[in-house]
Amino acid sequence: MAKKQIILFSLIVCLPLAMLAWLGWRLAREERGMVQQQLSDLALKRLEDADLVVAKYFQQRQRELLELTDLDDFTPDSLRQIVRDRPEVGQLFVLHADGRLLHPDPAGELNDSEREFLLHARQTLVDKDLIQNGGSEERGSPAGHGWHVRYWGPGLNLIFHHRLPSGNVVGVLLPRSRWIADLIAELPETAPAINLRKGPGSEARIRLVNSAGEVVYQWGTFQPEETAESLAAMPLSNPLSAWRLEYFADEKGFASVGRSAYWNLFGALAAVALGLIVVAVYFYREYAREMREAVQRVNFVNQVSHELKTPLTNIRMYAELLETDLEHFDAEEAAASQAHLQVIVTESQRLSRLIANVLTFARQRRNKITLRKTPARADEVIAAVIERFRPGLAQKEIEVAFDAGAGDTVMLDADALEQILGNLISNVEKYAAEGKHMKIVSRQDDRQTTIVVADRGPGIPSAVQKKIFRPFYRVSDRIEGATGTGIGLSIARKLARLHGGDVVLLPSDSGTRFEVTLDTPQTEHGGAA
């Protein structure tokens, strides 16, 4: 299989495949991107649900604390009694409207809990004047109450304040273990799985992570690896905005959802590829069969032509030898035999030209014609060809005139010139005999030899002049009795072009004039004979 055909067939198969693969890959990538986005959105939704639970819990606590802190008795005993009675209160504190800390009074008697509270919270709560000025860290919350986050001990501490109409501020420190336990109790035990379309669901886990990055609580059956990255994450609402929620899911479960697009693509591509290959193989087999048959036909013609050559050689050679023998006899007694022999010689020459044309045409089809230029004189070749045709031309009473002007020794493929002229003169013999005249003029310059073959026959109609050099085209179909294969002029032109020249039909008022030009460089020793 020629390289060109391999490339062609590869292109037929590979190019559409590559385009489909590229389009498919883009589609699959977009599909996968969409799936990822849907997953993230769903995971975020799950986290928002969890955050809502937390927010509700703190709203509930806020309502309770607003009631609890609506006090008018600020005596230490009553306040300590509240702390003792209400486990959801870790410590109570009261700030006077003027900013003084009424309870726990740093100058008074303090229990351990009060002392520890003052130690950690006084700096930020009292001295920083946050609460006493009615400020709140919680944006958007009413100035009269709010949540505050302070860090001491094992971590985050939540403080709620309530400014009373009197201007006094009552605050509550929530016991950490209590509110965390309450919060956990509020949160669900199972994490809802994600379902994408009709794809399989996935086990999930949601983690509540504190500001130190420690997992406070987690729920759901999925156990992510330590290094696993969350599918989605979001901070909790106030007051726990320093904490965050993370959603983990078994990506293997829904990776297949995105991957299915790739599988679909792969399947489609495989099917298309298979189809293309089948089509390509079919066409290649058809093409190969036709090529094989064409080669067989050409080989057959070649073989037959070669086989014809040996008997033809013998017929021609012995006829010519006999002709020479007859020259020794008296002209009168040999005349009839000479004429008969001349027919054999002329016909064998005609057959030789036909075989040469068929073989040249076959070689031309295979692009195997190469010319070999050797030192030769164009006029000698022309004279020899005319000599060979003379008996046939004489029989048809065609007068021959040769105006020789190409006598220099030049680089020339004599066989090619013989074949070109043979075809042109043969045409004169076949189609222009009625003109009774053929003239050949040869001229030469440093680079080129020009030969004009002119006859006085019927000429070639202008309508078909452009077609006459096409293989198998015959003007002569309309000329009664004329024979020919229709490849002579095509071969003549091909050979002339390979010789760096051309064969053209010259404009002519009557008859036909063909001009042969050949690139004939001078020999190394100069051209003059």
Place this chain on the structure above:
Amino acid sequence: MKVLLAEDDQFTREGLAEILRGEGYRVIEAENGEAALELFEADPPDFVCLDIMMPKLSGYDACKQMRATRPLVPIIFISAKSEEIDKVIGLELGADDFIVKPFGVKEVVARIRAVTRRCHAAAASTEPKSFHMGDLEVFPQELRARRDEQSIELSLRDVKLLQLLHGHRGEVLDRNTIFNHCWGEDYFPNSRTLDQHISQLRKRIEVSPKQPKIIRTVHGAGYRFEG
């Protein structure tokens, strides 16, 4: 001159041999490549005509082996294979020429004469380059004669004949002497062969063939060049 002719087709071989003999060469015939090689060794020829497609040993292989022992012997390929590549192979193997079947007698004669001229040129003979017979100048090594500006092609036999007559200027040469010199001693000619040959030669070299000045007939004795 001796020519080894190797061609498997009997008729082609015999026809070619006849042409070569007619030109004045001694021909050794072989019907295949192997026989050609044996004859080449046993009776070294002056040049060789080789068919390419031959049984036992192809013309290409025979050519290679011949070139191995005698690199300069001229070799002409004669074949039905006309593909250019065949020509190229033949010429690369050192063939001096390539005659493609079907060929005409004149073409073969012209090519063989050209090779003979090259053989003569390569031999650098001590013979004089030309001699005169009346107004005709004969160039034996070129197988040519010239009268004024007219060039006349001669065969090897023509040249031998003219050389013999020129060398025996004024003498009558009988038929046997001429035959022995120009055809070889083993040739048994019929009575008309010499007359016909002289007649043909006269047509080419005499100004008036019916009143010859160069080769004169001495009735009942033979031929003579007056000088």
